[in-house]
Amino acid sequence: MSLRRALAHRNLLYLLSLKELRTRYKKSVLGWAWSLLNPLSQMLIFTVIFTYVFAALPVTGSPSGLKNFPLYFLGGLLPWNFFAITTNVAMGTVQGGAGLIKKVAFPHEHLVFSVVIAQFVTLLIETSILLIALVIAGQNVLVWIPVLLALYILWALFTTGVALTLAAANVFFHDVQYLWTIVAQVLFYATPVIYFASTIKLDALRAVGNYGPTGSFIVAFHDVLYDGRMPGAGRWVYITALATVSFAFGTWFFGKLSPRFAEEL
Amino acid sequence: MSGDVVLAVDHLVKSFRLHHQRANSLKQFIAARGRNRYEEFVAVNDVTFDVREGEVFGVIGQNGSGKSTLLKCMAGILQPNSGNVRVSRRMGALLELGAGFHPDLTGRENVFLNAAILGMPRKEIALHFDAIVDFSGLHTFIDQPVKTYSSGMYVRLAFAVAINVDPQLLIIDEILAVGDVSFQRRCMEKFVEFRDDGRTIVLVTHDMGSVKNLCDRAIWLEHGKAVDEGDPGDLVEAYTERMLGAYSRTADGGHRQGSGEIRITQVEMFVNAGTTPVKRFRTGDDVRLRLHYESEQTVPQPVIGIEIESVGGSTISAPNTRDVGLVPTTMSGNGDLEVSFAKVALLPGSYDLHTSITDFNRAKIYDRLQNAMRFDVMTGKPYETEGVVTLSPQWTL
Numbered sequence: 137m138s139l140r141r142a143l144a145h146r147n148l149l150y151l152l153s154l155k156e157l158r159t160r161y162k163k164s165v166l167g168w169a170w171s172l173l174n175p176l177s178q179m180l181i182f183t184v185i186f187t188y189v190f191a192a193l194p195v196t197g198s199p200s201g202l203k204n205f206p207l208y209f210l211g212g213l214l215p216w217n218f219f220a221i222t223t224n225v226a227m228g229t230v231q232g233g234a235g236l237i238k239k240v241a242f243p244h245e246h247l248v249f250s251v252v253i254a255q256f257v258t259l260l261i262e263t264s265i266l267l268i269a270l271v272i273a274g275q276n277v278l279v280w281i282p283v284l285l286a287l288y289i290l291w292a293l294f295t296t297g298v299a300l301t302l303a304a305a306n307v308f309f310h311d312v313q314y315l316w317t318i319v320a321q322v323l324f325y326a327t328p329v330i331y332f333a334s335t336i337k338l339d340a341l342r343a344v345g346n347y348g349p350t351g352s353f354i355v356a357f358h359d360v361l362y363d364g365r366m367p368g369a370g371r372w373v374y375i376t377a378l379a380t381v382s383f384a385f386g387t388w389f390f391g392k393l394s395p396r397f398a399e400e401l
Numbered sequence: 402m403s404g405d406v407v408l409a410v411d412h413l414v415k416s417f418r419l420h421h422q423r424a425n426s427l428k429q430f431i432a433a434r435g436r437n438r439y440e441e442f443v444a445v446n447d448v449t450f451d452v453r454e455g456e457v458f459g460v461i462g463q464n465g466s467g468k469s470t471l472l473k474c475m476a477g478i479l480q481p482n483s484g485n486v487r488v489s490r491r492m493g494a495l496l497e498l499g500a501g502f503h504p505d506l507t508g509r510e511n512v513f514l515n516a517a518i519l520g521m522p523r524k525e526i527a528l529h530f531d532a533i534v535d536f537s538g539l540h541t542f543i544d545q546p547v548k549t550y551s552s553g554m555y556v557r558l559a560f561a562v563a564i565n566v567d568p569q570l571l572i573i574d575e576i577l578a579v580g581d582v583s584f585q586r587r588c589m590e591k592f593v594e595f596r597d598d599g600r601t602i603v604l605v606t607h608d609m610g611s612v613k614n615l616c617d618r619a620i621w622l623e624h625g626k627a628v629d630e631g632d633p634g635d636l637v638e639a640y641t642e643r644m645l646g647a648y649s650r651t652a653d654g655g656h657r658q659g660s661g662e663i664r665i666t667q668v669e670m671f672v673n674a675g676t677t678p679v680k681r682f683r684t685g686d687d688v689r690l691r692l693h694y695e696s697e698q699t700v701p702q703p704v705i706g707i708e709i710e711s712v713g714g715s716t717i718s719a720p721n722t723r724d725v726g727l728v729p730t731t732m733s734g735n736g737d738l739e740v741s742f743a744k745v746a747l748l749p750g751s752y753d754l755h756t757s758i759t760d761f762n763r764a765k766i767y768d769r770l771q772n773a774m775r776f777d778v779m780t781g782k783p784y785e786t787e788g789v790v791t792l793s794p795q796w797t798l
Contacts, residue, residue: 148517155514159505239500240518241477395480398473399417 149246149253156254171258172265175213179206182330195332200275200364207273210266211361212329212354215288218259219295219350220320226251226299227306227313234401244394245387248303252296259288270361280360287360287367290379291353297382300390307393307400327351328358349378404454405489407570407601408475412484415445415470444470446625447484452570452603454490457596459612459619459633460605461640467625468605472496472574475603490601493519493568498559504548508539511547512562519566529565536591537561557584564591570601583786609637610681610777641680659768663696663703663732665756668773680774683781684748684791689741692756699733702761707740710753711789717747721763728761746790747778 160171183206186192194205202208226248230237233247263284270277277284306312326348333345333355345351352375356367418439445467452458462468473479475486476494501518502511512533516526534543537558539550547555573592596602596615606612612619612633619633621640629636657664669678671689682688690707706721720740722728754776757769783791 145517145520147523150523151514151517155503155506155510158510159503235497236501236518238473238478239497241494242518242520398478 145243145246148242149249152246152250153253153257156250157257160254168261172262175210175217175262178213179209182209186330192331192335195334197275197363198365200362202270202273202275202362202364204273207266207270207275208332208358208362209330210269211357212327214259214262214266215291215357216324216327216329216350216354218255219291219298220324222252222255222295223299223302223316223320224313225255226303227316230303230307230397231401237397237401244397245300245390248296248299248390252292252299256288256292263288266361275361275364277361277364280364283366284357284360287353287356287375290375291357293379293383294349294353294375297379297384297386300386304390304393307397323348323350327354329354347374352378404456406451407454407488407490408452408458408492408603409487410448410450410471410475410484411487413445413448413471413474413481413486414443414483415467415474415479415481416441416443418442444625445474445481445622448620448622448625448627449484450620450627450630452601454601455599456618457602457604457616459616459636460603460622461607461609461612461619461636462622463644466622468622469496469574470625471622472572472603472605476572488570490569491520491567492570492572493563493566494572495563496572496574498556498563502547502555502559505546507546508543508550508558512543512558515559515562516566519563521566525567529567533558533561533565536565553584560584560588564588564595568600570603571595572603572605574605575607586786609641610779613637657768657770659758659766662698662767663694663700663758664768665692665694665758665770665773667693668754668756668770669693670774670776681777681779682745683779684746684783685744685781687741687743688745689739690754691737691739693735693737694732694758695735696733699731700758700760700767701731702728703732703767704728704759704761704763705738706757706759708755708757709747710755712751712753715789717752717789721757723761723763745778746792748785748789748791749778749780750789751775751777 186194186205186209194203194208196203197208229247229251230244233244236242237244267277267281302312302316326344327350328345331345333342333351336342336345346355352371356371356375359365359367359371419442420439448467448471450458460468460471470479472494473496474481475488476492476496477486478494478496501515503514506514509530512530513523513526516529516533517523521529534540537554537560539554539558542550542554547558550558592602592615604611604616616633618631619636620630621628621636629639669691670680670682671677671691672679672682672686678691692705692707704721704723706719708719709717711717752775753772754774755769755771756773758767759765760767783793785791
């Protein structure tokens with residue numbers, strides 16, 4: 137139902153996404169460069185910590201033979217940032233769209249979808265730069281682009297589901313956003329972005345890194361970008377299921393609550 | 402009246418929960434074990450009416466009578482608890498101008514975004530874009546961010562978008578009351594053009610004049626219920642009468658100040674040679690005010706004053722009897738007194754009238770009746786579009 141309505145208003149979705157992209161870095165000197173500088177600074181910090189503070193060695197990618205922590209890190213961080221920023225901004229967008237929601241009838245999902253689309257465009261731009269870096273490092277990633285895109289789309293569906301759920305819940309309970317800050321942090325460390333899941337000794341923790349809700353996706357990205365191999369069939373089935381369940385639940389939950397937004401906001 | 406029904410409101414009920422202790426955080430929610438203590442407040446109670454093609458339909462009622470809730474249900478913003486709203490034409494609801502304008506985007510970008518929010522397909526927006534810019538008169542500013550616009554420019558652009566979305570059924574909430582006078586006149590022209598095009602309009606307003614002049618039919622809401630429906634002239638009359646009655650009741654309560662030895666009980670207004678009390682006149686009319694008073698005891702040297710205030714809150718004039726040397730040594734009993742004004746120079750608009758009775762020094766207040774009466778001034782002679790009073794200018798060019 138809500139999906140059909142969303143399609144009927146795709147022009148609005150397009151313009152809202154454009155608005156998200158256009159207004160994001162207005163009034164900043166470096167503009168879009170910020171979206172690249174942020175992950176780069178994180179990369180520098182974590183590379184120093186990983187290499188010198190923890191004195192750890194990066195795992196060699198197989199079959200790629202790549203042994204480079206910064207590239208590994210970015211391969212996980214970029215999609216992670218997409219997830220973290222989208223969920224966070226989506227909550228604020230529905231809250232911040234109160235004026236609109238109270239005065240105009242339109243599909244509220246678009247507020248969330250537009251954030252997802254704008255962030256997805258950002259992710260694609262950032263990833264293309266990472267791909268160039270990987271090619272320079274001798275990794276033949278270009279053949280993997282279709283697979284990576286498929287994985288990204290599943291990741292976007294998963295993210296959309298979470299974002300819809302949080303945005304709708306946050307209208308009714310404002311502490312959802314504070315709670316989410318904590319949960320997102322736990323998820324970040326439970327996801328193999330700054331470490332290699334395979335090197336964890338404790339079985340239970342390794343399983344969390346490998347098969348946690350976010351970890352299972354990030355490992356798949358690493359398979360493609362760092363190791364240069366196809367994720368296993370089991371993983372494909374698993375993340376497709378996660379993305380489907382998340383998206384289906386999110387749209388159902390949001391659709392259920394959105395008629396009451398105008399009263400609650 | 403013979404057109405198809407384009408908007409059918411059928412036994413519409415909308416209620417809100419008034420929470421005593423609203424759980425806004427999970428902690429409170431869990432502490433209350435998921436139960437929120439609330440009262441049900443019925444804002445719209447079983448309202449039914451039809452609007453036919455080409456009609457101008459008015460909705461009148463006091464503040465809090467459920468007008469806006471009804472409107473939001475019609476526009477699809479709120480979901481009714483029961484009953485339903487059927488709309489069979491492309492609808493445009495103007496509840497607020499410029500809802501969804503983003504300050505950082507340019508006028509052009511906002512036109513597209515705003516029109517899309519109002520439900521217009523992209524191709525049509527492009528088609529109407531020039532007309533929108535023309536109507537707004539903002540050609541030179543259209544590529545500037547709207548945060549650089551003055552509030553007047555902002556409203557102009559928003560109205561230009563709204564009116565060009567080209568709905569077959571238009572729902573308007575009081576928005577004709579924004580902007581400066583010349584802009585209001587342009588809105589009114591557009592509105593009349595719309596009506597003459599045979600489009601359907603639902604108008605919610607406090608302005609009884611426009612209900613009488615523009616509407617074909619009207620409904621009167623009170624406490625969420627439809628009191629009456631029918632000819633706008635009759636309805637406005639009945640409504641105004643009811644509001645007056647209600648007013649003198651409230652006047653005895655919160656709006657009255659003073660020690661109360663003597664009180665103004667009622668104010669009546671007469672125009673020209675008229676003998677029936679009225680609430681409106683035209684610029685240039687002769688106006689007479691009759692103030693009825695009652696007193697419990699004899700009051701020495703009372704000074705009677707009136708104050709005329711614009712709706713904007715500025716005092717236009719505040720004459721009193723002391724200034725003209727008319728102070729009786731005592732006043733007692735019940736009676737009335739009159740004050741008359743020749744060729745009143747007030748320009749069209751609404752005004753509030755306050756009355757007061759004080760002692761000679763204007764220090765002790767016997768009685769002050771805030772908002773004793775609200776009256777409307779309609780276009781007469783001389784005619785000016787801006788300002789509050791006319792000084793009967795004689796131009797030489």
